Amino acid sequence: xxxxxxxxxLVQEARELIVAMEAALLEIESEGRxxxxxxxxxxxxxxxKGSAGLFAFDSIVxxxxxxENVLDKVRNNILQLNEGMMSLLLNCGDYMDTLxxxxxxxxxxxxxxxxxxxxLEAALNAYLASAAASEASAESPLLPGVRKQARNDAExxxxxxxxxxxxxxxxxxxxxxxxxxxxxxxDPMSFLRYLLTMGTAVYLxxxxxxMPSAQEMDPELCYLGIExxxxxxxxxxxxxxxxxxxxxxxxxIVLPPxxxxxxxxxxxxxxxxxxxxxxxLLKEQTLTHAEWQLLTxxxxxxxxxxxxxxxxxxxxxxxxxxxxxxxxxxxHEQKFIKIEVSKLDQLIDLVGELVIAGAGASLVAKQKxxxxxxxxxxxxxxxxxxxxxxALSLRMVQINEVFQRFPRVVRDxxxxxxxxxxxxxxxxxxxxxxxxxxxxxxxxxHIVRNxxxxxxxxxxxxxxxxxxxxxxxxxxxxxxxxxxVIEVLDDGRGLDKEKILRKAxxxxxxxxxxxxxxxxxxxxxxxxxxxxxxxxxxxxGRGVGMDVVKRNIDSLQGEVTISSKHGQGTMVRIxxxxxxxxxxxxxxxxxxxxxxxxLDLVVECINLSVYPVxxxxxxxxxxxxxxxxxxxxFELPLKESSRKSLVVVQSGRLRAGLLVDNLLGExxxxxxxxxxxxxxxxxxxGSTILGDGRVALIxxxxxxxxxxxxxxxxxxxxxxxxxxxxxxxGNQA
Numbered sequence: 001x002x003x004x005x006x007x008x009x010l011v012q013e014a015r016e017l018i019v020a021m022e023a024a025l026l027e028i029e030s031e032g033r034x035x036x037x038x039x040x041x042x043x044x045x046x047x048x049k050g051s052a053g054l055f056a057f058d059s060i061v062x063x064x065x066x067x068e069n070v071l072d073k074v075r076n077n078i079l080q081l082n083e084g085m086m087s088l089l090l091n092c093g094d095y096m097d098t099l100x101x102x103x104x105x106x107x108x109x110x111x112x113x114x115x116x117x118x119x120l121e122a123a124l125n126a127y128l129a130s131a132a133a134s135e136a137s138a139e140s141p142l143l144p145g146v147r148k149q150a151r152n153d154a155e156x157x158x159x160x161x162x163x164x165x166x167x168x169x170x171x172x173x174x175x176x177x178x179x180x181x182x183x184x185x186x187d188p189m190s191f192l193r194y195l196l197t198m199g200t201a202v203y204l205x206x207x208x209x210x211m212p213s214a215q216e217m218d219p220e221l222c223y224l225g226i227e228x229x230x231x232x233x234x235x236x237x238x239x240x241x242x243x244x245x246x247x248x249x250x251x252x253i254v255l256p257p258x259x260x261x262x263x264x265x266x267x268x269x270x271x272x273x274x275x276x277x278x279x280x281l282l283k284e285q286t287l288t289h290a291e292w293q294l295l296t297x298x299x300x301x302x303x304x305x306x307x308x309x310x311x312x313x314x315x316x317x318x319x320x321x322x323x324x325x326x327x328x329x330x331x332h333e334q335k336f337i338k339i340e341v342s343k344l345d346q347l348i349d350l351v352g353e354l355v356i357a358g359a360g361a362s363l364v365a366k367q368k369x370x371x372x373x374x375x376x377x378x379x380x381x382x383x384x385x386x387x388x389x390x391a392l393s394l395r396m397v398q399i400n401e402v403f404q405r406f407p408r409v410v411r412d413x414x415x416x417x418x419x420x421x422x423x424x425x426x427x428x429x430x431x432x433x434x435x436x437x438x439x440x441x442x443x444x445x446h447i448v449r450n451x452x453x454x455x456x457x458x459x460x461x462x463x464x465x466x467x468x469x470x471x472x473x474x475x476x477x478x479x480x481x482x483x484x485v486i487e488v489l490d491d492g493r494g495l496d497k498e499k500i501l502r503k504a505x506x507x508x509x510x511x512x513x514x515x516x517x518x519x520x521x522x523x524x525x526x527x528x529x530x531x532x533x534x535x536x537x538x539x540x541g542r543g544v545g546m547d548v549v550k551r552n553i554d555s556l557q558g559e560v561t562i563s564s565k566h567g568q569g570t571m572v573r574i575x576x577x578x579x580x581x582x583x584x585x586x587x588x589x590x591x592x593x594x595x596x597x598x599l600d601l602v603v604e605c606i607n608l609s610v611y612p613v614x615x616x617x618x619x620x621x622x623x624x625x626x627x628x629x630x631x632x633x634f635e636l637p638l639k640e641s642s643r644k645s646l647v648v649v650q651s652g653r654l655r656a657g658l659l660v661d662n663l664l665g666e667x668x669x670x671x672x673x674x675x676x677x678x679x680x681x682x683x684x685x686g687s688t689i690l691g692d693g694r695v696a697l698i699x700x701x702x703x704x705x706x707x708x709x710x711x712x713x714x715x716x717x718x719x720x721x722x723x724x725x726x727x728x729x730g731n732q733a
């Protein structure tokens with residue numbers, strides 16, 4: 001299916017606006033109503049409607065128009081934003097999201113849920129009916145059928161019984177679109193169609209005075225002007241916002257019902273065809289004959305009482321929207337541009353190949369031993385590193401893209417399960433690779449729902465144990481040792497390790513005589529089918545989910561751990577690499593094999609021969625340090641060496657050593673996936689290509705540290721894998 005860039009832009013903008021609407025509604029619920037927040041919600045709904053109207057996506061336009069009418073009553077204090085309406089507006093946002101999804105899938109003519117739509121529209125219309133009843137007394141006795149405009153109490157009322165204002169009760173719109181409008185892919189008719197969803201056209205005239213001869217005409221230029229009379233109850237801001245996307249390059253004049261005659265005169269003064277326009281206004285009875293005479297004779301100022309013109313200009317709430325000046329345009333120049341993710345991915349791939357080529361050039365320079373050549377390659381390597389960092393920074397986004405959905409999740413679920421839960425978010429500005437942000441969302445949702453359903457107690461249970469009725473759930477994000485750490489903490493009942501151990505034995509995961517540490521017991525939670533829930537609910541208890549959470553995090557080269565104190569709460573800790581594209585690495589050699597260790601996890605390198613060793617443990621600065629012999633772990637051939645180097649690595653709060661033969665120095669490692677065949681290999685997180693074309697394996701340091709902690713080493717599978725890579729030869733040690 002051909003990609004539609006304009007449709008994609010609309011979908012992306014609409015989704016962002018729906019998220020902003022939801023955030024604003026939740027802010028009102030937690031912090032109270034404010035005029036700015038209400039206006040932000042209204043503007044978001046109006047912008048979605050306007051953008052969709054340009055493409056004639058009638059389904060979302062009609063629904064959003066109804067929603068906008070309700071929001072307009074809310075911001076004018078005609079309707080109260082109570083809890084019932086809050087839930088309705090949030091549900092409307094969810095339904096709008098499904099309509100946007102339908103547009104993205106080219107199914108805009110299909111209603112994703114007609115039953116839900118009917119229910120939402122009925123609820124919205126019920127609110128509008130109650131608003132109409134409360135407004136019935138606000139009809140103006142001076143202008144029957146025309147509702148009074150809301151005014152600031154401090155502003156003096158104009159005497160509309162005088163000839164300062166025209167009799168015309170309709171809006172008059174004078175539209176002169178930019179000549180390049182058609183070239184920009186916009187259709188003037190789409191604006192008219194959208195305007196007619198807001199009211200009825202009383203008259204419409206095409207102005208062709210700018211039309212050239214047939215020989216001089218450019219079919220891609222827009223020459224016609226439009227004069228439109230509109231009968232609408234919308235306010236001026238709503239009508240002007242219809243032209244939000246084109247008003248900078250077009251001349252858009254909006255004259256409200258009963259506008260000042262002087263406003264008409266000022267408008268006509270700037271029009272080259274003012275005489276014909278004045279005749280048109282008279283013919284359509286927009287102006288009376290007396291008003292037309294005053295207008296054409298230029299006697300407006302003289303016919304008004306002294307000082308009336310200045311008062312008029314100060315008190316009019318609505319003004320014509322004339323074309324903006326060049327200075328105003330400059331102030332609104334874009335500071336951001338949107339880029340397709342595929343183009344960004346292509347750039348990262350090219351940068352990765354550049355890094356590999358740069359490493360190859362540096363290797364050749366060292367072999368040639370040419371000083372100038374070596375200096376040139378060093379300069380190039382420095383620039384490549386800067387390009388790498390800049391390119392990767394383009395993919396970094398704030399984790400708030402994920403966190404911003406949780407206030408709604410907590411709100412809805414706490415009401416569903418009848419618990420009082422307060423959410424606190426910190427570190428939302430922490431940046432992570434966009435591809436990882438998208439993949440971590442679902443695992444986090446499941447962890448949060450588990451914490452609310454299983455972890456946090458009901459209000460009665462919390463009172464019984466001396467806790468506040470309001471449970472607390474925290475989401476934290478931070479950078480730590482070159483990784484991103486996400487923590488989900490609750491102050492609930494905590495995990496019962498005895499119950500978990502009993503269930504693990506019952507379900508056959510371990511024998512009854514097994515001796516396990518607390519961390520090993522908690523790991524059973526991530527086993528497929530494991531559950532301690534006494535009953536199955538709509539939210540949990542089926543023994544599915546946490547194993548999927550761990551599998552998803554493992555696929556991101558991350559790790560997840562659980563710590564808990566019975567009766568006090570639980571913390572689920574997720575550690576993720578900053579990016580899955582290019583990392584700074586440290587090369588080490590074990591026999592003929594080269595391994596890469598993520599540089600951010602390397603603490604120091606020491607000579608093992610100067611330390612006494614006892615069962616793969618040394619004492620370093622008074623602290624025991626376990627280490628792993630990589631040659632034994634991967635069954636590589638023995639190589640005699642007078643020096644054995646120990647690379648000290650740290651993941652989180654844990655440290656361990658990796659025993660290697662040689663230290664080769666820092667490098668830029670372009671991460672290449674191992675593929676499904678090697679997906680279950682323990683201790684390896686990926687591969688990279690060296691400057692000489694060889695493949696080096698990237699070590700999974702967190703897993704290796706956990707292996708050293710347990711004192712176990714998985715060798716069987718890894719030996720076979722390394723054999724496939726050609727890294728195993730000779731006699732085994």
